[in-house]
Amino acid sequence: MIRGLLIFMIAICNVAFSFAQLANGSTAPDFTFTDINGNTQHLYTYLDSGKYVAIDVFATWCHPCWLYHTSRVMDSLYTKHDIPGDQTWKVLEIEGDGTTTLADLQGTGSNTQGDWVTGTLSSIMNPTGIPLNDFLTSYNITFFPTLYLICPNKKVYQDTLNSGYKPPVRTWEYVASTQCSPVGLDDIKDANPLTIYPNPANEYIVLYFSLNNSTELKLLVTNTLGQIVATRNFGKLYPGDQSLKYDIGNLNAGIYFFTISDGNDRFIRKKVVVQ
Numbered sequence: 094m095i096r097g098l099l100i101f102m103i104a105i106c107n108v109a110f111s112f113a114q115l116a117n118g119s120t121a122p123d124f125t126f127t128d129i130n131g132n133t134q135h136l137y138t139y140l141d142s143g144k145y146v147a148i149d150v151f152a153t154w155c156h157p158c159w160l161y162h163t164s165r166v167m168d169s170l171y172t173k174h175d176i177p178g179d180q181t182w183k184v185l186e187i188e189g190d191g192t193t194t195l196a197d198l199q200g201t202g203s204n205t206q207g208d209w210v211t212g213t214l215s216s217i218m219n220p221t222g223i224p225l226n227d228f229l230t231s232y233n234i235t236f237f238p239t240l241y242l243i244c245p246n247k248k249v250y251q252d253t254l255n256s257g258y259k260p261p262v263r264t265w266e267y268v269a270s271t272q273c274s275p276v277g278l279d280d281i282k283d284a285n286p287l288t289i290y291p292n293p294a295n296e297y298i299v300l301y302f303s304l305n306n307s308t309e310l311k312l313l314v315t316n317t318l319g320q321i322v323a324t325r326n327f328g329k330l331y332p333g334d335q336s337l338k339y340d341i342g343n344l345n346a347g348i349y350f351f352t353i354s355d356g357n358d359r360f361i362r363k364k365v366v367v368q
Contacts, residue, residue, distance in 0.1 A: 114233045114241070117250050117272070121146075121243045122231035126187070126218040129195065134216055136243070139183040143287060143363060145174070145269050146183045146243040151209075152190040153197040155237040159206035161259045162213075169262050171215040179293050179366045182269075184215040189234055191221045244273035245288055289351060293366035300337045300353065307331050312339065313352045322349065341367055 115121075125135045139146050149167055151158035161167075167184055174182035193204065198219060200208030210217065220228065228234075232241070240254040242265060250272045254260050260268075270290060288301040300312075310330055314323040322344065327337060339351075344367045352362045 128216040148241040150189045150239040152237040153205040158238040168214045188219040295368040
């Protein structure tokens, strides 16, 4: 009976990846969970700070989930783009079965494929009850693992990530670079008005943002000591999406802060890693 149940579980979590979840371009529903280390993980806080958010929704008993976990793709993504890397992404792992215990996550429970915690770099959440049910419903989770890339403008993309074999880091990066469009602004003072790509960069960057009103914009580049290393006046820009290329070939390798301002105490700032 136990063997039959296990086979049944594996079949459920390994459903063909053609099932549609949230449609590409949908607005990501917000959520706030506490991870197993007691840290609050609030989706919109990360998006409003200009980060891409990568989400892996899994179950400890799911064999395909375990295979993807042990591939360490999410850890590699974390190392490259989360806190140890360029800090342009947030990588989150969410256990989607409300009956899962901490012991299951640690590999000592009765409903698990192994130890999901030891060596895992990204944040693991194990929500239960209504918050979990609301999350599963709002994100249309019908199989495990389900992967989502959420752009800073709160738009979701998942088709490429949930098709065929589970994606390596370069596929996540491809989705982010090709699908995430500039973030819209009500005005320049909004919390998340700027996307810079590529980041890290070594020759040039492109600043993406959108304006509702005409305004004069200036760029200020500072180093980690707060010293001004470059300035540029973009002049008057008109309403709509903006795409401004900026040469960084004269900057030494390091971390810089790019600030655009309209000169009226309204500004937005983004960290860029120059290689």
